[in-house]
Amino acid sequence: MGITIHIQGNLKDKSEINSFIEELTDISKTMHWEWQVLDEDWSQPSTAKLKRTNNITEITGNLALKGISINLHPKCESLSLFFDSSGCLTTPMAVVLLNEGRIKKENVYSTVKTQFTPPDVHISIIKLLKYLKKRYIPDLKVEDEGGYWESEDKQVLTGKIKFLNEKLDMLQDMLSNMDDENAGQRSAEQLADIIEEKLKGL
Numbered sequence: 001m002g003i004t005i006h007i008q009g010n011l012k013d014k015s016e017i018n019s020f021i022e023e024l025t026d027i028s029k030t031m032h033w034e035w036q037v038l039d040e041d042w043s044q045p046s047t048a049k050l051k052r053t054n055n056i057t058e059i060t061g062n063l064a065l066k067g068i069s070i071n072l073h074p075k076c077e078s079l080s081l082f083f084d085s086s087g088c089l090t091t092p093m094a095v096v097l098l099n100e101g102r103i104k105k106e107n108v109y110s111t112v113k114t115q116f117t118p119p120d121v122h123i124s125i126i127k128l129l130k131y132l133k134k135r136y137i138p139d140l141k142v143e144d145e146g147g148y149w150e151s152e153d154k155q156v157l158t159g160k161i162k163f164l165n166e167k168l169d170m171l172q173d174m175l176s177n178m179d180d181e182n183a184g185q186r187s188a189e190q191l192a193d194i195i196e197e198k199l200k201g202l
Helices: 014-031 092-099 119-135 154-176 188-200
Strands: 004-008 034-039 049-053 056-060 066-071 079-083 110-113 141-144
Touching: 004 119, 014 034, 014 066, 014 079, 049 092, 056 092, 079 110, 079 119, 119 141, 119 154
Parallel strands: none
Antiparallel strands: 004 110, 004 141, 034 066, 049 056, 066 079
């Protein structure tokens, strides 16, 4: 639950990937954003998989991804702009799930949640995406739960953030007021059913 931006798209020209990375790095430096570059060999097949050791899960193998991940704000998820060897926007976890046959490529989205950041962070991401659509990713598809991609209206965005924060606060109050003694006697399914019923009333 939270305001999230979902994106899909393909580089118009894979040969521009280095320019893409360099330009996004320069933008990040100028804006004082943290960033991390991924520059793996596209000529090698992806062998990425999940490895679990001592309750730690990590991705191992070759992701075969190139791109950049940008951290705009401490309370914002990273904006991941990674591309596979076909120039398709994807994520490391999606690569693993694709390798395991658990998802289809057309269902892969890169997402970034902005719910707990100032609205200007969300706006900065949307403005950056609009530029990338013009310059590098002409088929970029954006689903903006904050409504700013379509409206470019800050009031629309802040209204949605405020509404959802109020509902999250109500949910937190509801959960904290549940009878802890009885809750311990209920199964996870019973608790989920109770929470679902209470959510319908929010």
